[in-house]
Amino acid sequence: MSKLRVAVLGAGGRMGSEAVRAVRAAEESAGDMELVAALGRGDPLSTLVEAGATVAVDLTHPDAVMANVEFCVRHGIHAVVGTTGWTEERLAALRDWLADSPGTGVLIAPNFGIGAVLTMRFARQAARFFESVEIVELHHPGKADAPSGTAVRTAQLVAGAREEAGLPAQPDATGTALPGARGADVSGVPVHAVRLRGLVAHQEVLFGGEGELFTIRHDSMNRASFMPGVLLGIRRIAGAPGLTFGLEHFMELDG
Numbered sequence: 001m002s003k004l005r006v007a008v009l010g011a012g013g014r015m016g017s018e019a020v021r022a023v024r025a026a027e028e029s030a031g032d033m034e035l036v037a038a039l040g041r042g043d044p045l046s047t048l049v050e051a052g053a054t055v056a057v058d059l060t061h062p063d064a065v066m067a068n069v070e071f072c073v074r075h076g077i078h079a080v081v082g083t084t085g086w087t088e089e090r091l092a093a094l095r096d097w098l099a100d101s102p103g104t105g106v107l108i109a110p111n112f113g114i115g116a117v118l119t120m121r122f123a124r125q126a127a128r129f130f131e132s133v134e135i136v137e138l139h140h141p142g143k144a145d146a147p148s149g150t151a152v153r154t155a156q157l158v159a160g161a162r163e164e165a166g167l168p169a170q171p172d173a174t175g176t177a178l179p180g181a182r183g184a185d186v187s188g189v190p191v192h193a194v195r196l197r198g199l200v201a202h203q204e205v206l207f208g209g210e211g212e213l214f215t216i217r218h219d220s221m222n223r224a225s226f227m228p229g230v231l232l233g234i235r236r237i238a239g240a241p242g243l244t245f246g247l248e249h250f251m252e253l254d255g
């Protein structure tokens with residue numbers, strides 16, 4: 001079987017440099033992929049074509065990711081995307097590009113951490129049983145966006161499950177508040193973002209009912225924690241044309 005020819009975009013960054021290491025390590029151990037390009041800011045995207053990349057991993061910046069993914073899709077290069085910033089409008093544009101490039105696959109993974117994916121799944125399952133829910137995400141102070149893509153996705157999943165179950169809006173008697181004191185409202189779920197030196201990537205989903213609290217917490221202690229998910233995405237994306245949103249679709253969670 002031919003090797004997957006992998007390119008990493010954002011290769012000089014915190015996640016990108018870890019992904020370069022992970023792909024090289026997989027090349028040594030499993031031998032099913034090879035790193036053919038490592039692009040930093042300012043490197044031309046044509047390098048991907050010249051290097052014959054078949055899968056590109058994007059770990060750049062919300063301002064850069066759209067142009068990168070559009071280039072990949074238009075050139076039939078599968079993309080595994082960890083970069084955040086995927087609004088509904090952006091996803092709609094991506095679906096249009098993919099419609100013009102059948103056979104090309106794009107994975108958007110709000111979080112590559114296996115435990116983070118499970119957190120989202122379990123939060124969705126728990127949502128209908130509790131009157132109240134709030135999300136606290138905690139990250140390193142170098143993070144460009146707030147709230148995190150993971151927290152937004154978690155809130156959307158929780159909100160969807162609440163709506164399906166016919167739950168009313170959450171109880172909250174707040175009348176006066178300093179702006180931001182109650183967090184950001186994501187689909188009716190308050191999301192609070194903490195930025196603190198020493199943190200990597202962490203999330204708590206807090207559920208409350210009468211006389212009962214239930215907390216789901218996930219901690220990524222380093223960026224190596226995301227790499228099994230990145231490699232899973234690289235290995236699966238060529239067999240999944242179109243848009244896959246969320247690593248859970250490659251994890252056989254219902255099997």
Ligand SMILES: NC(=O)C1=CN([C@@H]2O[C@H](COP(=O)(O)OP(=O)(O)OC[C@H]3O[C@@H](n4cnc5c(N)ncnc54)[C@H](O)[C@@H]3O)[C@@H](O)[C@H]2O)C=CC1
Nearest residue numbers: 010012013014015040041059060064082083084110111112
């Ligand atoms: N899905 C997941 O599991 C994870 C996602 N992320 C996301 O990945 C993204 C990157 O995070 P970090 O590595 O912490 O950021 P970072 O700032 O350390 O690295 C980003 C790198 O991308 C480079 N860059 C910017 N524009 C570029 C372009 N057009 N082409 C090539 N390189 C470009 C920058 O120079 C920098 O080296 C963020 O959106 C972050 O939220 C981060 C951790 C896990």
Ligand SMILES: O=C(O)C1=N[C@H](C(=O)O)C[C@H](O)C1
Nearest residue numbers: 084110111143148149150201
């Ligand atoms: O910027 C980060 O660090 C992370 N970004 C992703 C997000 O916004 O959810 C994933 C993880 O939380 C780390």
